[in-house]
Amino acid sequence: MDAVDKKKGFMIFGMKEKKNPNKITREHEERELAKAVIKQVQDSTQEFDQEVEEVIRLRRYSEGGRRPMKVRMRSQVAVEEIMARKGKLADDVEHKNIWIKRDMNLEEREKEKVLRSEVKEKDKKRIEIEKNFYWRVLDMRLKKWYLRKK
Known part of the structure; x- marks a missing residue:
């Protein structure tokens, strides 16, 4: 992945996995979970949850695990706005154990x-x-x- 693609992405950590062995429905649920986290971070006037291009869970599936999620957005601006407001997650009871970091190389x-x-x-x-x-x-x-x- 080149540097431009890295800047269009971020990582979500600490999100518990639902008990769903079916890969297709699990992927759909994960996309909705990522959108929910983005909605929590964005302002009421923004719609960055509509900018989600791809959501990927890293590592192997384990029931009830907490694998990191890689989220790729359509625009770099959306990612920068989300990174600027990621502190809002700490104030929210539902998303307290979830944190966001930018996508980094090794x-x-x-x-x-x-x-x-x-x-x-x-x-x-x-x-x-x-x-x-x-x-x-x-x-x-x-x-x-x-x-x-x-």
């Missing part, structure tokens, strides 16, 4: 893995006084994430 995944381990080390080294922030990987960079004061 090299990008390896780089992100290194960054995540760096984040863990930096968070361990934080001293007691500096409990008002933590480290995160955002757009392939390390970022300080400040906690809200209550």
